[in-house]
Amino acid sequence: MPDNARVHTESGRRHFLQNVLSGAVIGVAAQAGFEFAVPEKLSAQTNLTPDAALQELLAGNQRFAANQLTSIEHDLSILKERTVDKQEPFAEVLSCADSRVPVELIFDQTIGHIFVTRVAGNIVTPEIIASLEYGVAVLGVKALVVLGHGGCGAVKAAMKADAVPGQISTLYPALRQAVEKSGGSFDKAIEANAKIQAELLRTSSTVIRDAVKGGKLKVEAGVYDLATGKVTLSQRE
């Protein structure tokens, strides 16, 4: 188990025990527990290997899918205080803007843990690349996940290529390749899109490409299932 996950688990257990044992002084005990719950290892997250960073994300998703969140046990005021001057997220995510994909929640992470960019259809744009490069080059994230999701409206619209109001159709070109690969299957288009965008990041960003080559970063694509709450990473082709 990665150190960070262990801290989560231990703090959760301690917090639980304190609540049970302290009764009337539950608030005080919880506060003390939260002191422990803010892992000193927060500052060591960037020491995670790319594999460990990815595992930490997936372990968080398993907790979320099992309805056993630990991130909510952290004292947000302490976390805020400790991250005023710096951030050291261990991973970053490019996700859709869809309201059903709350990224921190589905990976059971809290303040300062993950660097998140969101845009409808989780597509790569120059601004998204710049943001994710910042995460890699400056913040030192070790894992990057491009996260598609079931029922993605942007992918659906691109498949239909209907006339849409305003600038919504500006999303279509970036999604076209996935639509073409899908053979008309909505689910295939969603997964193909996540994979295509991940590959685009690996190849079109020199910062990301070099970090991957140097073994400092892992870039993966995955799909979030709205019904089960589970993230499944895609196989590389």
Ligand SMILES: [Zn+2]
């Ligand atoms: Zn979507």
